[in-house]
Amino acid sequence: MSNRAKTILLLIVDSLILFLSLTIVIAVRNKGLQEHYNLFSFIFPIWILLYFIEGLYTLRTYNPAGLPISILRSTFLSIVASFIIIYLFPIEKVGVTPKTNLVLIGLITILLMYGWRKFFFTFFSKDRRLRETVLIGSPETLTMVQEEIARKPFLGYKIVSTNKGIPESAELIAIERNFVNAEDYQKVFSLLGSVEIMDLAQFAEKISGKIPIKAIDESWFIEYCGHQESRSYDFLKLAIDKTAAILMLILLIPVAAILIPTLLIFHGRPIIFKQIRTGQNNKPFKLYKLRSMVVDAEKNGAQWAKPGDARVTTIGKFLRKTRLDELPQLINIIRGEMSLVGPRPERPEIIKDKLAPNIPFYNLRHLVKPGVTGWAQVTFRYGFSQEDSAEKLQYDLFYVKNRSLWLDVLVILKTIKTVISGAGQ
Template sequence: MARRSILNSLERKFILLIGDLLIVLASLNFFVQDVIDVQFISVKLNVVVFSFGTLSFFALSYILDFYNLQRTLKRKYVVSQALYITALFVLTVFIFILILFDASFWIKYLLIFLLLTPIQVALWRLFFVNVFRIIPTTKNVLLIYDIDSQSEVKEVTNVIDGGDEETFYRVKLTYNINQHVPIRKNFIKATEKIDSWIINVKNYNDLPEDIEKMILRSILKGREVISYTSFYENTYEALPIQSHNDSFYEILQLRNKKIRYLQTIFGFSINFTLALIVGVVFLICTPFVWLFNLFLNRGPLFYTQKRVGLHGKEFKIYKFRSMVVDAEKAGAKMATKNDARITPFGKILRAFRIDELPQIISVVKGDMQFIGPRPERKVFVNQLNDRVPFYAARHLIRPGITGWAQVKYKYGENLDDSIKKLEYDLYYIKNRSITLDIRIVFKTVTTVLFSRGM
């Protein structure tokens, strides 16, 4: 039987990207050749238009999550999202070139550029959605496991199938190696329709010999064979710390690495640059926050608290106070989204992250950096250490003002949320890179501008 040709998420994104890029480049070429008055056209203008245009399109796409397949494959989002993001792109290009070159434009062709480009991208994406409704988009999975609890098996199956988030995987067949029996022909026949083997066992040496031979044959046929940890990491961009297969080495894949000089230089550069920017914003905002505090939030201007940082050492964190003065008279308690202890003015501070600005003091002191796991209080760290064997691993790097968990997961309101965020923190520690840091910066900007929960 011929194997179904199924594109994974990365391949689908690549096809979508190529289509967008062709439309963008064609539109930019039209902008240079037909929209701008010929007397202003030069080599410099061509280079600037194509360079700035391409970079601004992908920057906006990155910030506004234009390649999130969860939305892209839904018809109700695809057209509206394409129209407003591409419209923002063409306006950005037009205004930038107008300011930089003070050029003249042909109005008729300018309107075509401004209106037709968003429509072209929207139509291309609508076509993309409809095509993937016809051709196969979901991989049939054979789950190999050694879990005895049926509730745990169901939980793993649900993670692979996805809930609100489309994973493009569906468990069609399962096999428990703890209940191994000689492989029958009907089972072998059923595996012919399988596209991906996902293995969730503690010890790969426990795999039965006939299952190993079937896995080898599947690999030779070009089918996907991956561990559950790899599937989870690739799909959710997090690590499955509560997985049955909770081997420390499987989760973090510890190995010797060369010193990442570029990462170190980039980290220093971004901390230095943002320290200057945030420092200036902090100095500008402080008098206004103090003034409003007198009328709307009576009490101390700053709020200090001890948090756990690098290598488990405590340090003092600074914030603009957003809660009532005696917020913790009944004991330590995590803040919730609609916490009654937050004052009316405090809600405004939190909505636009103004309350976080004083943390620049901790960055300057060297206790924090801009990107990293959010520091937690010792009382909660102790509770989480008892519940999660890997929690202390998040203290391998300095805590940050923003991080992968903050931009990927909702506002943490309890210990369960903290455990979920740990999956993203460990993913960041394991996969830390310049590109991942840039993604976090872009997504943080979006969070602040649109007042999204962190």
């Protein structure tokens, strides 16, 4: 079964679990079955959306180790959202306003969904359901791919060989293009038509949501990241960016009315922090943020913020956790310098001195506009070193190659989860 089919299966069974939980509660409490079905037919799609935001349907980037907290958090938020919908926006002619029932439905859903997910991961991780996979490539890339497969066996792959020959039972061969020798090519050509053969970078992208730098070369960029005919996407993205930025600026006026005086009193001037960053096509622009550090934070030169950084003020920690410090970048979006979604813009001096000389293909992340949030930000922790920047570049390249409105929506939804869970830095 393909991973897309697995995702659809999860959606269908989760929907059935929600209605089963509702049926159990109403049957036990004997309270208006039809009326509850009418009401929850409108509410349960919100639950599914919140499960989606939590990442429960993004298999290649989901870590099963976080399953209990993911289900608890998303179901709790679903119950809260349901209360808001029912009591602030009453649905006419339904005839019920569930209170205890809503909580009971949530509790039963947590138990059933946890059991279903555990069964799902176990069922699709069984050896007989895994495709025997051969990997041919550099040690660095092989290590990354092996770790991903070991962490997520439910994706359906079992490594049977790495650079040590091709067993007759092999069902998939993933080859790194800049590593293969003539002997390997001959073996692979003899299997054409009977075995699926895939570029190792493409396979790594499929199971991890990132593109390994070690597995690609200049020809990869010409093939995948050259000029793409995407005028409709570019036009829609620009229109959505500017419309959303203007609407958000208007809607956030009440927040600004509270936040700005608070910052003036406890933070002092300047409130707005301005800094030169590198934008699309390596063009510099002035980025705006709410100041979250002390005034002379970089008196010793440009440096990355780190966990527990003493330069971050008390209010600054709150601003960073909630992403409120990014709000002035809505102005950058209106000016056309940034997008809602894209690789995060970096400092020109850091790029010149630390990143571009040491990380291959680093400047190719500038093929697209930088974003307020991005694929790297929602799938990897906050970066504060050259090694982290190299890791994040692999996610940025995934975005450059696969950019679409759907991926932009996915990033925005994942950003909501990041803010709710307090994973900001």
